Amino acid sequence: MMENNFNRRDFLKVMGWGGAAVTLTGCGFTSVEDGREVVTSYVEPPEYALPGISVYFNSTCAQCDAGCSVSGRVREGRVLKLEGNTASAINRGKMCGLGQAGVQAHYNPDRVREPLLKGKAISWEEALGLIDGKLKAVKGEEVAFLTGGLSGHVKVMFKNYMDTLGGANHFVYEAASPAVVRASNKKAYGVSMPRLHLDKAKVVMSFGADFLGSWVSPVHFSQQYAAFRKGNRPEGRGVLVQIEPKMTLTGANADRWIPANPGSEGVLALGIINALGKAGLSIPADIAGLTRDYGVDRVSKETGVSVEQINKLAGLLKERTPSLVLVGDAAEGYLHGSQNAAAIALLNRVLGNIGKTIDAPANVPFPQVAPTVGSRSAVKALNDKLTSGKVQVLFTYAANPVFSAPSVLKFKDNLQKVPFKVALAHYMDETAVEADLVLPLDSALEDWGTGVPEYLAEGAQLNIQQPLMEKLYSGTRGVGDILLALLKQRRANEYKGYEDFYSYLRHSLVSIKGVLGGSGKDDDIFWAETLSQGLVKLSGNNGSLAAKANAAGLNLPAPAAEDSNYPxxxxxxxxxxxxxxxxxxxxxxxxxxxxxxxxxxxxxxxxxxxxxxxxxxxxxxxxxxxxxxxxxxxxxxxxxxxxxxxxxxxxxxxxxxxxxxxxxxxxxxxxxxxxxxxxxxxxxxxxxxxxxxxxxxxxxxxxxxxxxxxxxxxxxxxxxxxxxxxxxxxxxx
Amino acid sequence: MHSFLRSVFILAGLCLCVSSHAADALPPLTTADSLGPKVEQPIEFPHNRHAGLRDPADAADPSVPAKGGMEINCMYCHTGARRSNVAAIPPLQKCIGCHRNIESVKETPRIQKLFEYWEAKKPIPWKKVHDLPDFVRFNHERHVKRFVFAQNKPVQEACGYCHGDVKTMTVAQRQKPLSMGWCVTCHEKDHPVSATSSETSHGPNDCWQCHK
The missing domain is CATH 2.40.40.20 (Barwin-like endoglucanases)
Incomplete structure (x- = not known):
């Protein structure tokens, strides 16, 4: 039959001769739609607005805690796209995919649009009055706050409100945070989050720190990594070794991805130190004493990494200095996570990296706005408190423990013991669903605020968060505005000068403009410049590192026993x-x-x-x-x-x-x-x-x-x- | 080869069917069937009264307002045309700016309606008459710069290439197909680069110029 012989190639040949006419008539007018859509013009146009022409406003990304500065493209009063702000040393004009999706947090159709009391819409006056009434009936220590990491002026407002209530408990919870690494850094270097210089290292050996994907400040580290991989820098092209049981994005980019037995990362680090000693590197006596028993054969057996590989890694590190050894999620997630991290930190000391590729971070001159970082233990602590039935009022903000706490804690059940739960939320997430009162928040692109990132790339900086467009829903409020309203219930005299959180924020920054680089400037000009830049560089001296990493108290456990039921x-x-x-x-x-x-x-x-x-x-x-x-x-x-x-x-x-x-x-x-x-x-x-x-x-x-x-x-x-x-x-x- | 010829026959027949259609694929630029539908607007805005000729040559023409037009430049109201993608519907403030001083028509129904919107501070929900699909990016600025500012064409003529003779209309109605084929017919022509130059160039024919 005809169909059998009529193949695609012939069809295309013929189309080449006659196809043009066919396709031309095929272009109908169906997609021009007269009189269907409404075009809304301004009643009174703002001076700078010209339809079709975009304007850019600088603000701060709220998708994760890295604190990248963004520049939002706004057209006809709608924010359309986020780009990186080049003024920030953290992201230098770049953005990640997570950040790009920030507009979807804003335009999300599932945002909460009005205060809800047990699912029923109520007015803000009723909602705030209800909180006031409930709080008057309880003691300060019966109130608890569960928040995500906080910094900047929103942190100040939270703290002031908690102080006002007297003895309120604050739990700072981040379900995926490098909490053990922070503690280990504090012990080894004297600071919880030192500055890292991947770009100066010849070798980066990362024990499960996914710094290109999700660890601490990925956009910043990606740029350092790009410099590290350039062949034309004086140090030559860097070598990346990633040691982790599950390949991450960083592992996929590494020259060597080594899946050491899960939990044996510390042992491997000690084994490498031992091998370095054998290769002729001078090892401090305390560390040499500790690593004496970690010969390559034993280490190879416990870690599953071959003897040749261990010797190769030691040779690489000895030959190419400075290097940088990182500890991340894959090494900290064990019963002996701190021990793992401490053992790995010894490598940096032995290799002399401290002060070269590991540096002191900038001090934040205003501790009240410095970041308060969260931990995973906070949710356990709160859960214990809930179990005891001592919490009468619970506020939650930027944390979703009902979703992210292990179900064995029975957090959701324990939450029922709290008579009055208030969730400050953007969406009805699992925790907001359980709350008695849900206060809807402005999106990050509608709200005012400031923030100081935990990882500071260069000097300290205060990131400005400002609305990129009008609110989508009139029923939402900024978190700062809610806290200000709550503070006014208690300390009306102190806060009566501030009409809203914006005026509070403006006043706080303008009143210290001298130290923010605005001395001698007119208030309005200083403020306009600050908003235009989207961040303020804070002058302040660098902190100092204390190279305290030592072998004291280090005792790594034997490899965990097999569990035949759960293999x-x-x-x-x-x-x-x-x-x-x-x-x-x-x-x-x-x-x-x-x-x-x-x-x-x-x-x-x-x-x-x-x-x-x-x-x-x-x-x-x-x-x-x-x-x-x-x-x-x-x-x-x-x-x-x-x-x-x-x-x-x-x-x-x-x-x-x-x-x-x-x-x-x-x-x-x-x-x-x-x-x-x-x-x-x-x-x-x-x-x-x-x-x-x-x-x-x-x-x-x-x-x-x-x-x-x-x-x-x-x-x-x-x-x-x-x-x-x-x-x-x-x-x- | 045999099968190849057979397929030629099939497609030749197919082409014949459409060729009567294809022959008039390049019709005169305004034909009755490329007229858009009449669009009902919240206020029946008289373009002819604003932009029409002050002294119409043919007063018997029903499309010319009896009192004559005012020959207002298109870009006086559509200020975006020379500096933005979109020509822009003028803000209500602009209408009021003149009409608060024109006592003679203040009591007419259309102007009363205009002031109702203004007092309520509500924008007038105009319906889009020239609505291209979202995957087409048309830039007014480039066209106005070329034809009006470089070639020194009269404004109404240049706008009229795409919008027709708006000065004779009340509510604007689409006059041209605004289809891709129609755009291309003009982009293929040689246009002088300026009023005085004999040098010519034609419009871009890259896909991404409009589809980006």
Whole structure:
């Protein structure tokens, strides 16, 4: 028959002759739509506004805590896109994908739009009056605040309000934070977050610090990394070695990715020091004494890293100095996480990196605005307090413990013991759903504020957060405005001069303009310049490092025993997009493929192909991952970038609330974590959960790049075709 | 080769079917069927009264207002045309700026409606008449700079290339197809680079000039 012989190539040839005419007539006028859309002009135009011409306002990214400065493109009063602000030493005009999605936090259709009392809309007067009444009936110490990391003037307002209440408890919680590393840095160098110079190092050896993806200040480190990898710098092209059981984005970029046995990172560090000594490097006596027993053979046996590899690493570090040794999530997440971190810090001392590639950070001259960073132990501490029934009123802000606390804590149940819970929230996340009163917040692109990032790239800087556009919903308020209103209930006289948080902020900065580089300037000019720059450089001297890393008290445990019931170790991964799940309701982040697996819109379980073969698992099998504290189901993804005795599940998925884009997408790995903690700091040891896998007898097509056709996304087929005349463009949002 | 010829036959037939259509793919630039629909606006704005000729040559023409027009430059109200992508609907303030001083028409229904919007400080919900799809980026500024400022064409003529003879209309109505093929017909022509130069150039034909 004709169809059989009529192939595509012939068809194209013929189209070449006659096709032009066909296509011309094919261009209809269907897409010009007269009289469908409304064009709204100004009633009275602002002087600078010309329709169609964009203006840029500088502000600060609120997607993670790195504190990158952004420049928002605004047209016709709507913010359209965020770019990096070149004035900031942290991101120098660059942005990451997470930051780009910030506009979706703002335009998210699931934002809370008015104060809700047990789900019913009430007025702000009623809401604030209710809080006042409840607080009058309780003692200060019966009030608790759970917040995320705080800094700047919002932190000042929180502190003032807590002081006013008298003895209120403040818990600062970050579900994915380098809390153990901070404590270890403090012991080893005297500061919790030193300045790092990857760009000056010849070798970077990172024990699981995903500094290109999600660790501390990824945009800044990515730029340092770019300089580090340039062949034409005086130090030559740097070598990156990444030691971690689950390959991260940084691991994927490394020259050597070494999956040492999970938990043996400290042992490996001591083994390398031992090998360095053998290779002729002079090792301080206390450290030499400690590492004497860590010969390559023993270390190789405990870590699973070959003797040649260990000697090679030692040779590399000895030959190329200065180097930089980093400790990150993969090394800190154990019962002996602090010990691991301390052992690894010794490497920096032995190699003489302290003062060369590890530097003192700038002092923040105003401690009241300096960052208060969060920990994972805070949620345990609050949970203990809740269990005792001593909390009568609980405020939550920028923290979602109902989602991110291990379910074994029974945080959600314990929350019911608090008679009055107030959530300051943008969305109805899991914690806001449990609250009695929900106060809706302005988005980060509508609100005023300041912030000081934890990791300071150069000098100290105060980031300015300012509205890029008018509020979308009249019922939301800025967090500073809410706190100011609450403060006025108690200390009306002190705060009566401030009409709103904006006037408070302006007054606080203008009154110290002398030290902010504005001496002699007119107030209005100083303020306009500050807002225009989007940040203020704070003058202040650099702090100093104390090279205190030593062998005292270091005692690494023997390798953990096998658990025959739960043979695999769960390494929950913090991905560049999802982090701890606070941004899971931004569809761009769900839609951007994970850099390593390219999976979208779902959770997955990374399993080493050998382990999978042993268990009879193939890609796309739905796997039940069971720990002692629960089980979740997710699709299997066979991945050679994971230690054979471990599996990995990304964090941040599996929301039960938080709107249409986050709810019921994937599974929540936080829920099945064991409440095992680092012995020194009490921080949740993220990698200590043991699991077993079982197939549930269902297999799906994994939706990923270069995958087979037929995958589904959010239960829908991918890239379904719709005829253009069936699309109503004027009704598309 | 045999199969190739057979496919030629099939497609030749196909082309014949459409060729009657294809032959008039380049019609005169304004035809009745490229007229857009009549769009009902919240206020029936008389373009002819504002931009029409003061002394119409043919007073019998029903499209010319009896009292004549005022020959106001298009860009007096559509200020974006020479400096932005969009020509822009003038702000209400601009209408009021003149009309608060024109006593003679203050009591007419249209002007009363105008002042109602102004007193309520509400923008007038004009309907878009020339609405290109979102994937097309048309820049007024470049066209106005070339035709009005470089070639010294009369403003109404230059605007009229795409918008038709607006000075004869009340509420504007689309006169041209505004389809890609139609845009290209003009972009393919040679246009003098300035009023005095004999040098010519034609409009860009890169996809990304409009689709970006």
């Amino acid at each position: 695999l170790r769960l390494i929950p991964s913090v991905t560049a997009s999802m982090r701890d799940g606070r941004n899971a309701n931004q569809p761009w982040l769900q839609e951007s493929p994970d850099p390593l697996t390219t999976i979208v819109w779902d959770s997955w379980v990374e399993i080493h192909p050998k382990t999978a073969a042993r268990l009879g698992i193939v890609e796309g099998d739905i796997i039940e991952v069971a720990s002692r504290n629960g089980a979740i189901k997710a699709q299997a993804y066979l991945f050679p970038g994971i230690h054979p005795d471990a599996i990995s599940i990304p964090l941040g998925y599996g929301h039960e609330a938080m709107g249409r884009y986050a709810k019921n997408v994937g599974a929540n790995a936080f829920a099945i974590l064991d409440q095992a903690v680092d012995k020194e700091t009490g921080e949740l040891a993220m990698n200590e959960t043991r699991v077993k896998l079982s197939k549930v007898g269902k297999r799906i097509i994994v939706t990923k790049e270069e995958g087979p056709a037929g995958g589904m996304q959010m239960g829908k087929k991918i890239a379904v075709r719709v005829a253009s005349d069936k699309v109503n463009l004027s009704e598309e949002i």
